[in-house]
Amino acid sequence: MMPAAIPDTSFQPLSAGVQETCTKIEERLAASRSVIEQDFSDMGARLADSARLLNEISATHANTAATLESEEFKRAISQLRGIRDKILEMIQPVADSHDYLGHLANMAAAISKPISNLCRTVKTIGIVAVNARISAASLNAGKEDFEVFTMGMTKLALSAADAVQALSTSYDEMSSSLAMARTANADLSARQSSSVNQILTRLNSHLEVLEEQNARAATKSVEYAQLLRQITSRIGAAVSALQIGDTTRQRIEHVEQALATLRTHENDSHDGGGQEAIIAVVCSLQVEQLEDAVSEYDGRIADLIATLRALTSDASVLVRESDNSADSLLSSGGTALADLVDDLHRLHALFAEVRDTRAGLADVAEKVMRTFSVMTTHIDAVHKIEEDMRLVSLNTTIQCGRLGTEGRTLSVIAQELHGLTGETVTAASAIMEILADADGMIKETVAEEEGSEGLDLETVETEASSATEVLEAIVSRTHEAVTNVGRQAPHAIGLIEETVNSVILRQELSGNWRWAKGELEALSATNIEWAGTPAALNLLSELRARYTMDSERNVHDRLLGEPSDVASGDPGNATALEIDVEDLLF
Numbered sequence: 001m002m003p004a005a006i007p008d009t010s011f012q013p014l015s016a017g018v019q020e021t022c023t024k025i026e027e028r029l030a031a032s033r034s035v036i037e038q039d040f041s042d043m044g045a046r047l048a049d050s051a052r053l054l055n056e057i058s059a060t061h062a063n064t065a066a067t068l069e070s071e072e073f074k075r076a077i078s079q080l081r082g083i084r085d086k087i088l089e090m091i092q093p094v095a096d097s098h099d100y101l102g103h104l105a106n107m108a109a110a111i112s113k114p115i116s117n118l119c120r121t122v123k124t125i126g127i128v129a130v131n132a133r134i135s136a137a138s139l140n141a142g143k144e145d146f147e148v149f150t151m152g153m154t155k156l157a158l159s160a161a162d163a164v165q166a167l168s169t170s171y172d173e174m175s176s177s178l179a180m181a182r183t184a185n186a187d188l189s190a191r192q193s194s195s196v197n198q199i200l201t202r203l204n205s206h207l208e209v210l211e212e213q214n215a216r217a218a219t220k221s222v223e224y225a226q227l228l229r230q231i232t233s234r235i236g237a238a239v240s241a242l243q244i245g246d247t248t249r250q251r252i253e254h255v256e257q258a259l260a261t262l263r264t265h266e267n268d269s270h271d272g273g274g275q276e277a278i279i280a281v282v283c284s285l286q287v288e289q290l291e292d293a294v295s296e297y298d299g300r301i302a303d304l305i306a307t308l309r310a311l312t313s314d315a316s317v318l319v320r321e322s323d324n325s326a327d328s329l330l331s332s333g334g335t336a337l338a339d340l341v342d343d344l345h346r347l348h349a350l351f352a353e354v355r356d357t358r359a360g361l362a363d364v365a366e367k368v369m370r371t372f373s374v375m376t377t378h379i380d381a382v383h384k385i386e387e388d389m390r391l392v393s394l395n396t397t398i399q400c401g402r403l404g405t406e407g408r409t410l411s412v413i414a415q416e417l418h419g420l421t422g423e424t425v426t427a428a429s430a431i432m433e434i435l436a437d438a439d440g441m442i443k444e445t446v447a448e449e450e451g452s453e454g455l456d457l458e459t460v461e462t463e464a465s466s467a468t469e470v471l472e473a474i475v476s477r478t479h480e481a482v483t484n485v486g487r488q489a490p491h492a493i494g495l496i497e498e499t500v501n502s503v504i505l506r507q508e509l510s511g512n513w514r515w516a517k518g519e520l521e522a523l524s525a526t527n528i529e530w531a532g533t534p535a536a537l538n539l540l541s542e543l544r545a546r547y548t549m550d551s552e553r554n555v556h557d558r559l560l561g562e563p564s565d566v567a568s569g570d571p572g573n574a575t576a577l578e579i580d581v582e583d584l585l586f
Helices: 016-067 071-090 100-138 147-192 195-268 275-330 336-450 458-506 509-524 534-545 550-560
Strands: none
Touching (some): 016 195, 016 275, 016 458, 071 195, 071 458, 100 147, 100 336, 147 336, 195 275, 195 336, 275 458, 275 509, 275 550, 534 550
8 A cells, every 4th residue: 555645845856966876877877788789789790690600611511411422423433443443454664764863963973072172272262362462562562563463363363253153053053953853753763663552552442431431421410400400499599588688778778767757857847746755766666677677687698608608519519520521521631532532643643753754854954964064164264264363473473573582472472373273274174074974975865765655644544534623623612611611610609709708798787787776775765655646656657658578567567556547658569679580590
């Protein structure tokens, strides 16, 4: 029963303290409401994106499994069985060829020492030229001008160093080319003896694995379908639970509006309805609304977190199943299809190496011969520099003789330079002799190699190419799909995990509402009895008319009773954000 009416009093506006408290509560509620509005919208968007990605991942899984059942794939496998029976009949050992690469390598080793000697000698010449300039500078320049001779020595030393460096570079390039060519030739010979048998053995194994895989895929498809249904259900539950964000946002906003209306009502009305009593009633009503809203929010948030964590677990299983299915087709470490294609490529590569390596021998020889020509040019340059250096040395010796004892040091340096030029001649001649012998050997062996016949493997290659083309196309499509899954899966799971973290953070919002509830409880504490004056009833009716959810109306009616002579407004239905679940599911 409502308490007796209090006497009419003259109008008094809200106290400054009450005004300040209400304003503070409204501002804090508005801030939390803004956070809810944005964050729950973002959560819904992330969940929708995750559902879309999981849908694509599941489609990729289904397509991957269907690949092994396609007619195209079955025809390719049948063709491979035919090739398997023909390979042993077609493969013949590669005929041994003259190891002229070995001869060239020996030649390169023979050149190494004279080139090293030449480099050392030219380096010494450079040092001697520097000593000559130092010695000449100490002489009496008025007696003889040695500048032209020492400068000549220096220039010739630098020219010799450049020529020898170029010669050494050409030699290094030639040695590297020979080493690579010889290694390639040796590798081919080693592989030829065992590769074919290995490929045939693995081919049989791959075909058996593919048959077993088909049977296993049929069993797994049932489990996979059940997992998809479970994920669909969890996404639906999560989407539904996310609506608590909009529901709570509206309820918080209605509390804000109630406080604002309370302040406006008191300031505009001259009804003596009892200021403290109406404040207490309105604040008590908001306390109950907040209590109900917070309780529902906390419960739904806890359920949402549990649902999202379960969804994360299911999504991880979905991704793992998709990866395992794809790996069984694509991985290079024991699964059938990828290894099958790899082995076919090995077979093609083996056929190609038999031809290309043999044909490439002539190219190597031609390149070496061109290098010989370049090296010969550098040797000729060294010879020319050596002649000029002999002349400079002779002229310097003659000039030093005119100075007697004073020119003895420079004369000794000139004689040392003369001796070094002789060493350059010796080293260069040794190099030229080896180059000439090697040139004749190469021409002879190349002619022999050009006369040899290659293997006739065209028929097997054509059949293998046809099967490989089909399998490569299948692997390419599957690999592209799996690559997409690899890119999408972490993103899909990450979106769900981000949503979980966001929901956990939003648990803290209820602390703001509990604070507001405590402040409102303090404002509602009064010993003054309240009676429903027309102005007060109009105010409460106005508040009830704003409600958009039955839960709000139920709280209101439980506390104040059913509306009677004052219109309660159109109750309507709860207008929480409606999300079409089917649009987000698979």
